[in-house]
Amino acid sequence: MNKTLAIFCVSILPISCDFFEPKPPENPIARVNKSYLYQKDIADLISKNTSPEDSASIVSNYITRWATQQLLIDQAQINLSPKKIEAYERLVTDYKNDLFTEAYKATIVGKQMDSTITNAEYESFYAANKHNFKLKEELYKLRFIHVDKEFANFVETKQKLNRFNTKDKEDLVKMRLKFKAANFNDSVWIKKEALLLQLPVLQINQDKFLKKQIFAQIQDSLGVYLLKIEDVLVPGDMAPLTTIKPTIEQILLNKKKLQLVKKLEKDITKDAIKNKNFEIYTLQ
Structure with a gap:
C-alpha cells in the first residue's frame, strides 16, 4: 500500500x-x-x-x-556515507566556482586583449623556436602550365616558364586563359599531397620529377604539363615560417591571454586588500 x-x-x-x-x-x-x-x-x-x-x-x-x-x-x-557526500559536494562547489571564474576571466580577456600579431612578433618567435618546428612531409615551391597537345607557341611558352624573368611572367599571366591550368606563384610552399591532387600525372614518377631545380615536360591523355620545381623541403627540415604561422598565432595569443589573466588575478586581489574586502587572519 x-x-x-x-x-x-x-x-x-x-x-x-x-x-x-x-x-x-x-x-x-x-x-x-x-x-x-x-x-x-x-x-x-x-x-x-x-x-x-x-x-x-x-x-x-x-x-x-x-x-x-x-x-x-x-x-x-x-x-552514501557522509564522508562521500561531503566529498562530492565539494567537487560540485569547486566545479561551479571554476565555471563562474573562467567565464568571467574569458569575458574580461575578450574585451581587453589585442588579437593583432605583428610580423616582428612572428619572426621573433620563429627565430627563437624554429628548431622545434620540423617538417613531417615534403613541401615544394613550383610553377606549372597545363596545355593541350596542339597548343600554339608551345616552344616559346616553355622557354618563358623555364626562364621566368619579369617580362616572361607578365606575358604568361596575359596568356593564362589559354592554358587548361597554371600556377605562377612559386614563392608559396605547397604540400606534396596537395600537389599530387592538383597534378595527378606526377604520381607515376614522383622520384623523377619532384626534385629541386628540375624542369620537366610530361604528357598524358589530358595534355602536356610544363613543370619547374624551384625548391624542395623534406621531412626533418625546419618548417618555413609561412607554413606554421597559424600555429605560432595560437601560441602567441595564448601567451597574451595568460598574461592578461595573471594581471587580472593580481589586480583584483590587490584591490580587494586595498578596499579591505580581503583579509588573512592569524591562526590561533
Missing part, C-alpha cells in the same frame, strides 16, 4: 498529494519527495512548430527522466 501511494504521488501530484504537502509558491507539474518541477523548467523544451502529440511525448519523457534522477539523488543522500 505504501509503495503504491508513493508512485501515485510522483505521477499525479497536482491532484492527489496536496493534502500531504504544503503548496509550493508556484504551481508545480511534478514532485519527487521535496523536489518540484515547474512549468518554467520545461518552457524551452517545445518549439512553436512541434505538434501537440509530439509536445506531450517530449514533456512526458522529460518529467520521467527528471523524476528518475531526483529519486536516485535522494537515494544517494540516504545510502
Whole structure:
C-alpha cells in the first residue's frame, strides 16, 4: 500500500498529494519527495512548430527522466556515507566556482586583449623556436602550365616558364586563359599531397620529377604539363615560417591571454586588500 501511494504521488501530484504537502509558491507539474518541477523548467523544451502529440511525448519523457534522477539523488543522500557526500559536494562547489571564474576571466580577456600579431612578433618567435618546428612531409615551391597537345607557341611558352624573368611572367599571366591550368606563384610552399591532387600525372614518377631545380615536360591523355620545381623541403627540415604561422598565432595569443589573466588575478586581489574586502587572519 505504501509503495503504491508513493508512485501515485510522483505521477499525479497536482491532484492527489496536496493534502500531504504544503503548496509550493508556484504551481508545480511534478514532485519527487521535496523536489518540484515547474512549468518554467520545461518552457524551452517545445518549439512553436512541434505538434501537440509530439509536445506531450517530449514533456512526458522529460518529467520521467527528471523524476528518475531526483529519486536516485535522494537515494544517494540516504545510502552514501557522509564522508562521500561531503566529498562530492565539494567537487560540485569547486566545479561551479571554476565555471563562474573562467567565464568571467574569458569575458574580461575578450574585451581587453589585442588579437593583432605583428610580423616582428612572428619572426621573433620563429627565430627563437624554429628548431622545434620540423617538417613531417615534403613541401615544394613550383610553377606549372597545363596545355593541350596542339597548343600554339608551345616552344616559346616553355622557354618563358623555364626562364621566368619579369617580362616572361607578365606575358604568361596575359596568356593564362589559354592554358587548361597554371600556377605562377612559386614563392608559396605547397604540400606534396596537395600537389599530387592538383597534378595527378606526377604520381607515376614522383622520384623523377619532384626534385629541386628540375624542369620537366610530361604528357598524358589530358595534355602536356610544363613543370619547374624551384625548391624542395623534406621531412626533418625546419618548417618555413609561412607554413606554421597559424600555429605560432595560437601560441602567441595564448601567451597574451595568460598574461592578461595573471594581471587580472593580481589586480583584483590587490584591490580587494586595498578596499579591505580581503583579509588573512592569524591562526590561533
